[in-house]
Amino acid sequence: GENVEQHPSTLSVQEGDSAVIKCTYSDSASNYFPWYKQELGKRPQLIIDIRSNVGEKKDQRIAVTLNKTAKHFSLHITETQPEDSAVYFCAARGYSTLTFGKGTMLLVSP
Amino acid sequence: ETGVTQSPTHLIKTRGQQVTLRCSSQSGHNTVSWYQQALGQGPQFIFQYYREEENGRGNFPPRFSGLQFPNYSSELNVNALELDDSALYLCASSLMSSGSVETQYFGPGTRLLVL
Numbered sequence: 516g517e518n519v520e521q522h523p524s525t526l527s528v529q530e531g532d533s534a535v536i537k538c539t540y541s542d543s544a545s546n547y548f549p550w551y552k553q554e555l556g557k558r559p560q561l562i563i564d565i566r567s568n569v570g571e572k573k574d575q576r577i578a579v580t581l582n583k584t585a586k587h588f589s590l591h592i593t594e595t596q597p598e599d600s601a602v603y604f605c606a607a608r609g610y611s612t613l614t615f616g617k618g619t620m621l622l623v624s625p
Numbered sequence: 626e627t628g629v630t631q632s633p634t635h636l637i638k639t640r641g642q643q644v645t646l647r648c649s650s651q652s653g654h655n656t657v658s659w660y661q662q663a664l665g666q667g668p669q670f671i672f673q674y675y676r677e678e679e680n681g682r683g684n685f686p687p688r689f690s691g692l693q694f695p696n697y698s699s700e701l702n703v704n705a706l707e708l709d710d711s712a713l714y715l716c717a718s719s720l721m722s723s724g725s726v727e728t729q730y731f732g733p734g735t736r737l738l739v740l
Contacts, residue, residue, distance in 0.1 A: 521667075549728065558715065558731040559668065604667050612658070612681050613717075613729060615667035 517542040519607050521616025528595050529624055536619045538605035539587040545607040548581060548588050553618075554601045562603075563590070595623045628652055629718050629732035637738045643704045646735045648716035650697040656680070656721040657699040658729060659691060662713040674699055675721050703737075711739045 518541040528534050540548075546567040551559035565572045565579045565588065572579050576595075581588040592599055600623045606613045628651035638644050650657055656675045660668035670683035674693035688704040697718070703710060713736050717729035 551731075558733045561728060561730065564728060606667075610681070612670050612673060612683070613668075614670065615660075617667050618665075 517545060517607055517609055517614040519605060519614050519616045521605050521619060523619060524617065525620045525622070527622045527624065530595060530597060532595055534592045534595050534599070534621055536590045536603055536605070537587060538589070538616050540607040541586065542607070542609050543586065544609045547608040548579070549606050549613070550579060550590050551604045551606065552601045553604065559604060597623050597625050599623050629716065629730055631716055631732040631735050633735060634733065635736045637740065638706050639740050640706055640708060642706050643702065644706060644737060646701040646714050648699045648701070648732055650699070650718035651730055654718040654720050655697055656719045657693055657697065658717045658719070659699070659701045660715045660717065662715055662734070664712070668715055671701070706739045708739050711737060
């Protein structure tokens with residue numbers, strides 16, 4: 516089955532800095548890669564996603580890049596703000612099921 | 626916020642008991658997936674239902690079972706509860722079209738504690 520590795524497990528940045536979270540996947544058939552943000556005690560919320568026919572996607576301060584050959588994808592957050600502090604999960608989907616990484620706790624200090 | 630709801634929000638059970646968790650899908654969605662999220666971990670796929678039939682299953686024992694109803698709401702049943710079943714249980718609804726599942730939207734989860 517699919518295996519998703521996510522790094523780093525924790526990331527501390529100063530407000531205004533950029534943050535990068537990286538994931539690798541094992542199943543070359545995976546074709547959809549969403550990123551979820553989960554605040555303490557709340558549900559995971561989709562923040563951005565990318566499909567295998569696209570190399571990069573951007574939404575305001577958030578961008579995702581995908582390298583199908585290397586089977587890795589990354590989340591980039593620019594101009595970080597304290598409200599970006601949360602746990603971020605990457606995921607990969609083959610036919611129908613999502614396999615999640617173990618998460619990255621992002622802490623943005625004012 | 627998504628239109629996915631779950632009940633109850635919290636539940637305490639003792640080892641060996643049985644539990645039923647419920648999920649109401651977002652309007653227009655025909656597929657529901659269930660996940661178990663242990664503390665400090667990512668969600669782990671339990672199973673998925675499409676048109677009232679199981680459409681994929683993760684590495685969970687048969688004591689984890691489910692149902693999907695004609696209105697696309699769903700239940701997760703867990704028999705013979707074990708301490709390790711303590712976790713946040715999330716359902717996610719989505720629309721399956723052309724054989725492919727689109728974006729999954731999560732409910733708020735049910736936090737289960739097994740004593």
